[in-house]
Amino acid sequence: MGSRRSNELSPHEIDIATEPIELETLSYDESVRKFIADAERRGLRPDTISYYKDKLGLFRRWLVAQDMTDYIRRVLRTDVDKYIDYLREDRGLSNGAINTSIRAIRALFGYLYDSKYIRNNPMKGYPLLKVRKGNIETFTMKQLRQLLNAPDRRTFIGVRDYTYMLLLLETGIRLSESAEILVEDVKLSEGVVFIRHTKNHFHRYVPIQAKMKEQLKRYLKIRGTCESNHLFVTLDGEALQRGALQKIVSKYGKQAGIKGVRCSPHTLRHTFAKLSVMNGAGVFELQKILGHSTMEMVRVYVNLYSSDVNEKHKEFSPLRDL
Incomplete structure (x- = not known):
């Protein structure tokens, strides 16, 4: 026993x-x-x-x-x-x-x-691969003019798509954010658009200036009342879905014969950031408008596009007095 x-x-x-x-x-x-x-x-x-x-x-x-x-x-x-x-x-x-x-x-x-479904986590501390920071694709001023001149503004779709691309360029909002904007989110008298569907769940207001306000005013008059409350709608008055919005920039980029740059909403976002920095926007203003939770990406924009260094270099260039 x-x-x-x-x-x-x-x-x-x-x-x-x-x-x-x-x-x-x-x-x-x-x-x-x-x-x-x-x-x-x-x-x-x-x-x-x-x-x-x-x-x-x-x-x-x-x-x-x-x-x-x-x-x-x-x-x-x-x-x-x-x-x-x-x-x-x-x-x-x-x-x-x-x-x-x-x-x-x-x-x-x-x-x-x-959740205690496994004893060991094989991914604990697993590192990301190193990514070399390359140049960020943006549109040139010539390409922007070509892109914005492409829609036929004698049609509803042309006016809608022109307004959409102009809004992306004016505010730098993300594709997913633009798909959820409602008519009531456009505050023309206050000069802002309310962004409700954000990446980090923090709602924000983005500013718009006179030209954008005028275009939104025109579009809203033509849009009229619809079944949907979404800002951008189809000919049937239904909300324009994210997939359809994503194709707008690409469609007019091809129509305008734009080469050498990806024609997408995200490229317009990068272009907004580039032009804002070149026009003197600070990191805090840019972070707030773009809706970044950290400064990392904003610093990339500033390092790439700030003209301050170039201007200062004129003053301290070692070759200046030679």
Whole structure:
């Protein structure tokens, strides 16, 4: 007859007794479902949730090819290394593009570990790849004139699209922000537009000047009353969706024959920042208007486009008195 075991459990046995049953059996798909459900409960933006679904879906395809989707605990740090090598070498993605996948995978495993679905977090402290800061694409003044002259302003669509592109250039707002502007958000008498759908959940007002106010006034008269309260609408009076708004700049860029720069809402945002800095905007004003939560991107704009250094260099150039 063997010796009687102790009734007291060891620390390791206590871990086994109290850990969630899913710890050993949770699949990759179940893990992602739990992660997305948690993101929705926390009220993350639909764009953010779509981003997680997209990047984690791409990772899933790779895991399926490795026959590794059955248990989430099987995914190790070395597997993530191999996936990143695959993205770089087989898919030819840039470090910046790969970093978007790393962030999503990091968020998934961080959630699983914090929720005690896994014992070890293979992504703990996983570094992002180094991204060389290159030049930021912007439109030249000539290209801006070509772009803004392209819409046929004898049509409703032409007036709407011209107003839309002018607003992006005037305010530097994001595509996702522009898609959610309502008619009531346009405060012509105050010279501001209220931005309700922001990346960091902090609502803000962006200023508009005389030319923009006049154009919005014209557009609103032509727009009239519709079923939708959204500022930008279709011929049927329905809200113009983000996908359709995204294509506007590209459409007129092609029409105007603009080459050598990506014609997109984000390029207009960069162009707004560039011209604002060149015209003397300070970092704090720019940060507030652009809605950046940190100064990092604003400093990039200032370093690239500030003319102060050039002007000062005229005064202290070593060749000045030669």
